[in-house]
Amino acid sequence: MTQDELKKAVGWAALKYVQPGTVVGVGTGSTAAHFIDALATVKHQIEGAVSSSEASTLKLKALGIPVFDLNEIDDLAIYVDGADEINPQMQMIKGGGAALTREKIVAAVADKFICIADASKEVDVLGRFPLPVEVIPMARAYVARELVKLGGLPEYRQHVVTDNGNIILDVHNLRILDPSALEKTINALPGVVTVGLFATRGADIALIGTPDGVKTIEK
């Protein structure tokens, strides 16, 4: 099976967590795109979606799924999204597609975070994938210097502006042994909007695509 077939398998497997009559939290990226395709097949049974990016909003609307402003929603049962890495504690690195901040906001509102990922995303220790950090543009150099002090090698993601008008620093050379502590430390730097570590609030359920089928891990 190709990596995309594994992504498709988990995207469609997540459909079983969608309850009729609800608003569904929808993530961003190539795996989440498969989930949106699956969601479109039950669009008349759900109320709609809240989205974590302009790209997902466009796809949802193109498939006829109503998209709500998160501020209109009090209750979100599930948030379904991919990840760049996931560890055995269900903590993740996200933001390879630059959508980390809105993803973290929608995930915070949801009761359950359902992570959909192909098996290549499973790691024992987070950090092989460069850690994305969304930064307000005027703070770029300052935050980069602070990230070097933390042992990282930050790289400015050229030609990328987030949906919120900010820039991304991708931090290489990290071996993240305490993800919750690093999440708090980086989030506390002035100028940082969000770090792409989803540690304090990790996933509740992970659907992992393997050549032998979809593996379900629950907290």
Ligand SMILES: O=C[C@H](O)[C@H](O)[C@H](O)COP(=O)(O)O
């Ligand atoms: O900003 C992007 C998101 O965090 C994605 O969920 C993550 O990068 C995984 O993307 P993909 O499903 O395309 O591998």
